[in-house]
Amino acid sequence: MYGVVAGIAVVVAGLVFLGYRYRPWEFLRAVQRQPAAIVGQVSWEERGPTPEGENGFTPQGLTWVNDRLLFANSWQNDKSRVYRIDPESMEIEAHFDMPAGANHTSGLAWDGKYLWAVDYLTNFGYQIDLERSFAQQEASVVGSFDTTLRGTSAACFVTIEGKTLLAISDYMNSRRTIFVDYESAMADGTARNHIEFSYKNEGLSQGLEFDGRYLYEAENKLGNDVINKIDIQMLLDTGNSRDSTIYQYNAPHRGVEDLAWDGRSFWTSDELSFRFYRGGLR
16 A cells, blocks of 8 residues: 555656646647657767756856856856856856846857846846956846746847847747847847747747757757757748757757857756756767
8 A cells, every 4th residue: 555655656746846847738748759850869978067056056048158168057046147167177267146136047148249148037138248247256237128028048149141139039938939139129128029030939948059050949858858950941931940940859868958059069058967068969
Protein backbone atom coordinates (compact mmCIF):
# COMPACT_ATOMS: atom_id res chain seq x y z
CA MET A 1 0.00 0.00 0.00
CA TYR A 2 2.82 2.33 0.87
CA GLY A 3 4.34 1.73 -2.56
CA VAL A 4 1.10 2.68 -4.30
CA VAL A 5 0.77 5.87 -2.26
CA ALA A 6 4.39 6.76 -2.94
CA GLY A 7 3.86 6.15 -6.65
CA ILE A 8 0.82 8.40 -6.72
CA ALA A 9 2.78 11.09 -4.87
CA VAL A 10 5.52 10.95 -7.50
CA VAL A 11 3.00 11.29 -10.33
CA VAL A 12 1.27 14.23 -8.64
CA ALA A 13 4.60 15.93 -8.00
CA GLY A 14 5.50 15.44 -11.66
CA LEU A 15 2.23 16.97 -12.82
CA VAL A 16 2.71 19.93 -10.47
CA PHE A 17 6.19 20.51 -11.90
CA LEU A 18 4.96 20.30 -15.48
CA GLY A 19 2.06 22.58 -14.69
CA TYR A 20 4.43 25.11 -13.16
CA ARG A 21 6.87 24.98 -16.04
CA TYR A 22 4.52 24.77 -19.01
CA ARG A 23 1.15 25.88 -17.57
CA PRO A 24 -1.78 23.48 -18.02
CA TRP A 25 -3.06 25.01 -21.26
CA GLU A 26 0.42 24.76 -22.83
CA PHE A 27 1.33 21.25 -21.67
CA LEU A 28 0.21 19.42 -24.80
CA ARG A 29 1.84 22.03 -27.00
CA ALA A 30 5.10 21.58 -25.13
CA VAL A 31 5.07 17.85 -25.88
CA GLN A 32 5.11 18.43 -29.62
CA ARG A 33 8.20 18.41 -31.78
CA GLN A 34 8.35 19.85 -35.27
CA PRO A 35 7.81 16.96 -37.70
CA ALA A 36 8.56 19.07 -40.79
CA ALA A 37 12.03 20.16 -39.66
CA ILE A 38 15.18 18.17 -40.37
CA VAL A 39 17.01 17.15 -37.21
CA GLY A 40 20.37 18.89 -37.33
CA GLN A 41 23.69 17.68 -35.99
CA VAL A 42 25.05 19.35 -32.89
CA SER A 43 27.82 18.58 -30.41
CA TRP A 44 27.58 20.36 -27.07
CA GLU A 45 30.54 21.02 -24.80
CA GLU A 46 29.79 21.78 -21.16
CA ARG A 47 31.63 24.93 -20.12
CA GLY A 48 31.06 25.13 -16.39
CA PRO A 49 28.53 26.33 -13.82
CA THR A 50 26.48 29.49 -14.10
CA PRO A 51 27.09 32.17 -11.44
CA GLU A 52 25.17 31.58 -8.20
CA GLY A 53 23.58 28.46 -9.60
CA GLU A 54 24.25 26.70 -6.32
CA ASN A 55 21.79 29.16 -4.75
CA GLY A 56 19.11 28.41 -7.31
CA PHE A 57 19.60 31.75 -9.11
CA THR A 58 18.41 30.91 -12.60
CA PRO A 59 20.26 31.57 -15.88
CA GLN A 60 18.46 34.03 -18.18
CA GLY A 61 19.84 36.41 -20.84
CA LEU A 62 22.99 35.81 -22.88
CA THR A 63 24.85 37.63 -25.68
CA TRP A 64 28.36 38.04 -27.12
CA VAL A 65 30.14 41.38 -26.73
CA ASN A 66 33.73 42.15 -27.72
CA ASP A 67 34.96 38.54 -27.32
CA ARG A 68 33.21 38.14 -23.99
CA LEU A 69 29.98 36.54 -22.83
CA LEU A 70 27.40 38.82 -21.27
CA PHE A 71 25.11 36.81 -19.02
CA ALA A 72 22.14 37.69 -16.80
CA ASN A 73 20.63 35.65 -14.01
CA SER A 74 17.60 36.11 -11.77
CA TRP A 75 18.00 35.98 -8.01
CA GLN A 76 14.66 34.28 -7.45
CA ASN A 77 12.92 37.35 -8.87
CA ASP A 78 14.41 39.61 -6.18
CA LYS A 79 16.95 41.15 -8.57
CA SER A 80 18.86 40.45 -11.77
CA ARG A 81 22.61 40.70 -12.21
CA VAL A 82 24.56 40.97 -15.48
CA TYR A 83 28.06 39.46 -15.68
CA ARG A 84 30.98 39.77 -18.09
CA ILE A 85 32.61 36.35 -18.44
CA ASP A 86 35.87 35.27 -20.09
CA PRO A 87 34.79 32.48 -22.48
CA GLU A 88 38.07 30.60 -22.14
CA SER A 89 38.47 30.51 -18.36
CA MET A 90 34.74 31.11 -17.67
CA GLU A 91 35.81 33.48 -14.89
CA ILE A 92 33.65 36.48 -13.98
CA GLU A 93 35.45 39.72 -14.84
CA ALA A 94 32.80 42.29 -13.86
CA HIS A 95 29.14 42.63 -13.01
CA PHE A 96 26.31 45.10 -12.47
CA ASP A 97 22.76 44.92 -11.15
CA MET A 98 19.70 45.74 -13.22
CA PRO A 99 17.30 48.53 -12.12
CA ALA A 100 14.81 47.91 -9.33
CA GLY A 101 11.87 45.92 -10.65
CA ALA A 102 13.82 44.40 -13.53
CA ASN A 103 14.29 41.23 -11.53
CA HIS A 104 13.98 38.65 -14.31
CA THR A 105 16.17 39.91 -17.15
CA SER A 106 15.40 37.21 -19.68
CA GLY A 107 17.12 38.47 -22.83
CA LEU A 108 20.28 40.38 -23.81
CA ALA A 109 21.36 41.83 -27.17
CA TRP A 110 24.25 44.02 -28.39
CA ASP A 111 24.00 46.66 -31.13
CA GLY A 112 27.72 47.39 -31.32
CA LYS A 113 27.52 50.32 -28.93
CA TYR A 114 24.88 49.62 -26.30
CA LEU A 115 23.64 46.60 -24.43
CA TRP A 116 19.91 45.97 -24.69
CA ALA A 117 18.09 43.97 -22.04
CA VAL A 118 14.48 42.82 -21.82
CA ASP A 119 12.77 41.80 -18.62
CA TYR A 120 10.06 39.19 -18.09
CA LEU A 121 8.54 40.98 -15.08
CA THR A 122 8.58 44.64 -16.14
CA ASN A 123 8.01 43.81 -19.83
CA PHE A 124 10.36 46.66 -20.72
CA GLY A 125 13.36 46.90 -22.99
CA TYR A 126 16.38 48.79 -21.61
CA GLN A 127 19.21 50.53 -23.48
CA ILE A 128 22.29 50.33 -21.26
CA ASP A 129 25.69 52.03 -21.25
CA LEU A 130 27.77 48.93 -20.66
CA GLU A 131 31.12 50.25 -19.48
CA ARG A 132 29.57 52.80 -17.15
CA SER A 133 27.36 50.09 -15.70
CA PHE A 134 30.31 47.84 -14.95
CA ALA A 135 32.25 50.73 -13.46
CA GLN A 136 29.46 51.63 -11.02
CA GLN A 137 28.10 48.07 -10.66
CA GLU A 138 24.61 49.39 -11.34
CA ALA A 139 22.86 49.61 -14.70
CA SER A 140 23.36 52.96 -16.42
CA VAL A 141 20.06 53.07 -18.33
CA VAL A 142 20.03 55.38 -21.32
CA GLY A 143 16.34 54.79 -22.00
CA SER A 144 13.59 52.19 -21.95
CA PHE A 145 10.33 51.24 -23.62
CA ASP A 146 7.31 49.03 -23.04
CA THR A 147 7.59 45.91 -25.21
CA THR A 148 3.74 45.59 -25.22
CA LEU A 149 4.24 41.88 -24.47
CA ARG A 150 3.18 40.34 -21.19
CA GLY A 151 5.67 37.52 -21.09
CA THR A 152 8.77 39.20 -22.52
CA SER A 153 11.45 36.56 -23.00
CA ALA A 154 14.40 36.81 -25.42
CA ALA A 155 15.86 39.46 -27.73
CA CYS A 156 18.33 39.83 -30.58
CA PHE A 157 19.06 42.21 -33.44
CA VAL A 158 17.99 41.09 -36.91
CA THR A 159 18.81 42.78 -40.22
CA ILE A 160 16.09 42.52 -42.87
CA GLU A 161 16.44 44.20 -46.24
CA GLY A 162 19.12 46.49 -44.87
CA LYS A 163 17.19 47.57 -41.77
CA THR A 164 18.14 46.46 -38.27
CA LEU A 165 15.25 45.63 -35.96
CA LEU A 166 15.11 44.32 -32.40
CA ALA A 167 13.38 40.93 -32.27
CA ILE A 168 11.66 40.23 -28.94
CA SER A 169 9.86 37.01 -28.11
CA ASP A 170 6.94 36.35 -25.78
CA TYR A 171 7.04 33.31 -23.50
CA MET A 172 3.68 31.58 -23.72
CA ASN A 173 1.36 34.57 -23.31
CA SER A 174 0.73 35.81 -26.87
CA ARG A 175 3.05 33.23 -28.48
CA ARG A 176 4.40 35.98 -30.74
CA THR A 177 7.87 37.21 -31.59
CA ILE A 178 7.88 40.84 -32.66
CA PHE A 179 10.39 42.84 -34.75
CA VAL A 180 10.58 46.37 -33.39
CA ASP A 181 11.89 49.64 -34.79
CA TYR A 182 13.66 50.12 -31.48
CA GLU A 183 14.76 53.72 -32.03
CA SER A 184 11.16 54.82 -32.61
CA ALA A 185 10.03 52.70 -29.66
CA MET A 186 12.59 54.40 -27.46
CA ALA A 187 11.39 57.83 -28.56
CA ASP A 188 7.76 56.94 -27.75
CA GLY A 189 8.47 54.85 -24.66
CA THR A 190 6.53 51.95 -26.17
CA ALA A 191 6.82 49.47 -29.02
CA ARG A 192 3.17 50.01 -29.84
CA ASN A 193 2.86 51.33 -33.42
CA HIS A 194 6.51 50.41 -34.04
CA ILE A 195 6.21 46.65 -34.57
CA GLU A 196 7.16 46.14 -38.20
CA PHE A 197 6.63 42.39 -38.29
CA SER A 198 5.59 39.58 -35.97
CA TYR A 199 5.29 35.83 -36.24
CA LYS A 200 3.76 32.93 -34.37
CA ASN A 201 6.42 31.18 -32.31
CA GLU A 202 6.16 27.78 -30.65
CA GLY A 203 4.78 29.24 -27.44
CA LEU A 204 7.69 28.58 -25.07
CA SER A 205 10.42 30.79 -26.50
CA GLN A 206 13.51 31.10 -24.30
CA GLY A 207 16.27 32.37 -26.59
CA LEU A 208 16.89 34.30 -29.80
CA GLU A 209 20.00 34.84 -31.91
CA PHE A 210 20.80 35.94 -35.46
CA ASP A 211 23.97 34.80 -37.24
CA GLY A 212 23.69 37.30 -40.10
CA ARG A 213 21.58 34.96 -42.23
CA TYR A 214 19.34 32.75 -40.09
CA LEU A 215 17.30 33.36 -36.97
CA TYR A 216 17.64 30.84 -34.15
CA GLU A 217 15.01 30.40 -31.45
CA ALA A 218 15.43 28.20 -28.36
CA GLU A 219 12.26 26.52 -27.17
CA ASN A 220 11.18 24.52 -24.14
CA LYS A 221 9.86 21.07 -25.07
CA LEU A 222 8.95 18.05 -23.00
CA GLY A 223 12.10 15.95 -22.73
CA ASN A 224 15.09 17.62 -24.37
CA ASP A 225 14.55 21.23 -25.43
CA VAL A 226 15.23 22.38 -29.00
CA ILE A 227 16.82 25.17 -31.02
CA ASN A 228 15.08 26.04 -34.28
CA LYS A 229 17.01 27.36 -37.29
CA ILE A 230 14.58 29.63 -39.11
CA ASP A 231 14.78 30.86 -42.69
CA ILE A 232 14.08 34.60 -42.56
CA GLN A 233 12.53 34.85 -46.03
CA MET A 234 10.22 31.92 -45.35
CA LEU A 235 9.33 33.54 -42.05
CA LEU A 236 8.39 36.79 -43.76
CA ASP A 237 6.27 34.85 -46.23
CA THR A 238 4.47 32.59 -43.75
CA GLY A 239 4.51 34.47 -40.43
CA ASN A 240 4.91 31.10 -38.71
CA SER A 241 8.09 29.73 -37.13
CA ARG A 242 7.10 26.08 -37.50
CA ASP A 243 6.58 26.46 -41.24
CA SER A 244 9.89 28.33 -41.55
CA THR A 245 12.14 26.07 -39.48
CA ILE A 246 14.59 24.26 -41.74
CA TYR A 247 16.62 22.51 -39.03
CA GLN A 248 15.86 21.64 -35.45
CA TYR A 249 18.65 20.85 -33.00
CA ASN A 250 18.52 19.19 -29.62
CA ALA A 251 19.42 21.60 -26.84
CA PRO A 252 22.04 20.37 -24.35
CA HIS A 253 19.54 19.78 -21.52
CA ARG A 254 15.94 20.27 -20.41
CA GLY A 255 15.90 23.94 -19.44
CA VAL A 256 17.46 25.84 -22.35
CA GLU A 257 17.76 29.60 -22.00
CA ASP A 258 19.03 32.46 -24.18
CA LEU A 259 21.48 32.07 -27.08
CA ALA A 260 24.72 33.82 -28.05
CA TRP A 261 26.71 33.54 -31.31
CA ASP A 262 30.46 34.15 -31.20
CA GLY A 263 30.96 33.96 -34.97
CA ARG A 264 31.83 30.24 -34.92
CA SER A 265 29.77 28.57 -32.20
CA PHE A 266 26.57 29.00 -30.26
CA TRP A 267 26.43 29.40 -26.50
CA THR A 268 23.56 28.80 -24.15
CA SER A 269 22.84 28.06 -20.50
CA ASP A 270 20.31 25.83 -18.80
CA GLU A 271 18.05 26.69 -15.88
CA LEU A 272 17.77 23.08 -14.70
CA SER A 273 21.42 22.01 -14.90
CA PHE A 274 22.77 25.52 -14.06
CA ARG A 275 25.55 25.04 -16.62
CA PHE A 276 26.94 26.83 -19.68
CA TYR A 277 27.26 25.03 -23.02
CA ARG A 278 29.01 25.73 -26.34
CA GLY A 279 28.03 23.92 -29.50
CA GLY A 280 28.54 23.76 -33.22
CA LEU A 281 25.26 23.52 -35.11
CA ARG A 282 25.35 21.83 -38.54
